[in-house]
Amino acid sequence: MANPITGKTVVVTGGSRGIGLGLVKKFLARDNLVIATSRKSSEATHLHELHKQYPEHLILTDLDTSTTSSITAWAQQIKQQKVTKHVDVLVNNAGVYGRRLNLPHFEDEDFLFAFRSNTMGPFFVIQELLKQELLGGSPEAPGGKTLIANVSSIVGSNTDPTVSAITKGGFPYRASKAALNVISTTLARDLAAQGIEVVALHPGYVKTDMTGGNGWIDVEESTTGLMAVMESEAPLNGRFMSYKGTEIPW
Numbered sequence: 426m427a428n429p430i431t432g433k434t435v436v437v438t439g440g441s442r443g444i445g446l447g448l449v450k451k452f453l454a455r456d457n458l459v460i461a462t463s464r465k466s467s468e469a470t471h472l473h474e475l476h477k478q479y480p481e482h483l484i485l486t487d488l489d490t491s492t493t494s495s496i497t498a499w500a501q502q503i504k505q506q507k508v509t510k511h512v513d514v515l516v517n518n519a520g521v522y523g524r525r526l527n528l529p530h531f532e533d534e535d536f537l538f539a540f541r542s543n544t545m546g547p548f549f550v551i552q553e554l555l556k557q558e559l560l561g562g563s564p565e566a567p568g569g570k571t572l573i574a575n576v577s578s579i580v581g582s583n584t585d586p587t588v589s590a591i592t593k594g595g596f597p598y599r600a601s602k603a604a605l606n607v608i609s610t611t612l613a614r615d616l617a618a619q620g621i622e623v624v625a626l627h628p629g630y631v632k633t634d635m636t637g638g639n640g641w642i643d644v645e646e647s648t649t650g651l652m653a654v655m656e657s658e659a660p661l662n663g664r665f666m667s668y669k670g671t672e673i674p675w
């Protein structure tokens with residue numbers, strides 16, 4: 426753990442379950458202030474249990490990343506209610522898979538559904554937090570730095586040799602993650618001068634609701650690996666990293 430993330434402010438979108446919830450637990454265990462989002466925080470039972478344990482360090486917020494008006498309102502709330510002056514780590518984790526269909530059955534709405542949550546959502550979360558001057562160097566945090574971790578997927582890689590062995594089909598999901606990847610590399614270049622690093626992360630094939638409980642690893646193994654990547658001393662900006670710490674080709 427060369428760069429421990431502790432005593433920082435961390436945002437985790439989609440913190441109510443699965444990999445997001447696992448990351449929230451890891452960040453809390455390291456004494457960070459964690460702003461966790463879910464679509465209906467009043468119904469996020471796991472987060473409410475955690476809040477009893479960490480009342481000063483866990484803030485629950487409502488955010489639907491598929492809706493730009495929700496993202497705008499959420500970012501304004503963080504700023505206006507002075508939840509924090511600066512976000513040190515932003516994990517864009519919220520995501521959806523969508524309908525599992527065979528090739529003849531996709532409709533345009535399947536693509537829009539995936540792109541709204543998996544591609545546009547992370548982009549507009551970053552854009553709105555930037556507008557509120559909460560990321561990187563800002564008047565409130567001169568010299569401030571932010572790590573943005575976009576939770577992508579290896580199936581968004583066009584060249585990884587193992588991908589074809591993992592899944593077939595899944596066109597909307599794959600395309601939405603590939604688009605998130607190109608957004609990540611572009612932002613990595615565009616925002617570097619503002620003290621912002623952007624990395625795309627592959628969490629592994631993880632047993633969560635998204636996979637119907639199927640997977641090669643559990644949330645604990647995935648999030649232990651993801652934390653190690655985010656806390657490593659290796660430069661992360663503009664890279665696509667697996668939870669194992671290995672680089673994934675675009």
Ligand SMILES: NC(=O)c1ccc[n+]([C@@H]2O[C@H](COP(=O)([O-])OP(=O)(O)OC[C@H]3O[C@@H](n4cnc5c(N)ncnc54)[C@H](OP(=O)(O)O)[C@@H]3O)[C@@H](O)[C@H]2O)c1
Binds near residue numbers: 441576578628629632
């Ligand atoms: N599991 C895997 O094998 C795997 C592999 C590669 C990549 N990933 C990626 O890892 C991330 C987490 O996946 P997971 O497996 O933990 O999935 P999950 O168990 O289905 O959890 C998804 C999370 O995203 C949130 N979410 C979904 N749609 C949202 C929206 N429109 N607005 C806000 N939050 C929304 C959910 O919140 P609510 O409680 O509000 O529904 C939930 O917290 C996703 O980006 C996924 O694509 C997963």
